[in-house]
Amino acid sequence: MSEAIGGYVHDGATVALEGFTHLIPFAAGHEIIRQGRRGLTLVRMTPDIIADQLVAAGAVEKMIFAFTGNSSVGSLYAIRRAVEQAEPRPLHLEEYSHYGLLARYQAGAADIPFMPVRSYAGSDLPEVNTNLRKVANPYADDLETFVVPPIQPDVTIVHAQRADRYGNIQAWGILGPQQEAAFAARHVVAVVEEIVDDDIIRRDPNRTTIPGFAVDAVVECPRGTHPSFAQGYYDRDNTFYRGWSAISKDPAALQQWLHDWVYTVENHQDYLRKLGDSHFNDLIPHPHLSEPVNYGSTR
Template sequence: MEPSVAPPDKTMSMRDAVAAFVHDGDTVCLEGFTHLIPTAAGHEIIRQRRRDLTVVRMTADIVVDQMLAGGCVKRLVSSFVGNSSAGSLGELRRRVERADPEPLEFEEYSHHGMVCRYQAGAQRLPFLPLRSYAGSDLPRINPALRKVTSPYPGPDGEPEQIYVVPPVNPDVTFIHAQRADRLGNTQIWGLTGVQAEAVYAAKRAVVVVEEIVADEVVRADPNRTAVPAHAVDAVVHCPRGAHPSFAQGYYDRDNAFYRSWSHISKDPERLRAWLDEWVYGTRDHAEYAARLAGHFRDHLAVGEALSGQVDYGRRL
């Protein structure tokens, strides 16, 4: 009988994960919708001074603005840009409106269009059809939005023309999640966004988590496993790594930071001073979070809201 082989421990530091999986010129996906935004991953990419990246993110927000200011991003693929109801992204606006300090290539889709791109990429399909571009101006500014003739008759019996979007297959996807085991089985609750699709669409995937748990914890609650181990290349333990967004059950959204960001990013000198202090001036995200420890404790702490237990049953 062959001896059993222990499954691989995929835990890595953020520094090592970025060094291993992010290279100049790569297409890098950073996904997380409203909460679980992989901010710490973006900061480490800035620290390591990666260049000429194509960044794919449905809701391009503060972390993208920071990566732009860090000189990392040549091209942005997104379906929303903004400071999440709290204002503007100063660096992004300067790039798009005035090519200052240099232009930004921007490829725009609708939210549903981006979801379909991830789904096509995850399934290794050449495109995915959708109806939502009918009557929209987006096809006029984005030549990647095209029409094909359906091989099936429509309601009137005639072949139908329908819009399609191309797949997206990033070189690497980073997602943030609440917890994972050392093998990479990753559990998410609250808003789940398109994290699973973004992982499956990518050539490599790095999961950043608030905590690493024992295998038994994952097995006890299997339906929360949004991303299984076989799709994950590295697991990074990075508590508070989604700040200023929130991690459901761990800490709240830092609304004060979101409000302040419009003022910070509006002034290029102030923005670069912020990067010097909070990104380049910290060794890693643990040091960044340590500087904010009192703020997390006094303003971002959350109380319990337990979801109970589920009985899966077993044979008697």
């Protein structure tokens, strides 16, 4: 992880951290903090606790997003302080709808100048985001439509369940904009629960969401999304989410948490050792297998 983050996340970079509800790359975010990165533009469809931590650590100067909050549990007070009071430093916001940001990724992946998005008609967002503009329909003179510009992050970081040694990434559950964000980026770092034999990936090719040719680095990091979850591996740590608001609300408590769980922890393995194996006893899901698929062949 330290090599991947050190090699692809640089000061001033535009960094997409994607994972929607689950597969949120917390371990990668902590390594960004640990390495002391500054001046980042954070792109994330739903910035939650990991964004709050990055902002509190002074790593982020701009956030491009669609929704931010502590997953319906509470507010993110480090982000609020940065926006409202410029503490620890100012935070600039660039807000879209969920589909608007997805369309930016799609335009970036296709390397086209813009993507039309009809849903901004009647919205207040164009009043606060000058990137939301209208263009004439070349096929009908009386119609205009909103468009968004492409985004091509310097690096996209995703977390997934598994990959092979070539970087073919397989994920299941809610995927969100992982694939689009990866294809739009100049570099991709994929963090996975496990690296598996090539044959496991080849036996189920349709589950490959990001092919190896698009991936620059693969990091095996079990339980690397905690307190988020990885479908089928471990559940969300709701106790952590419910407790975060009190930590986030108190700047001193938040800095102490970063000291105890990020700065003085060498890596995610040390983080897990500090949590203890028993912490996950109630987070291991019951098996719920899908039916096998017959990829029959004449050979």
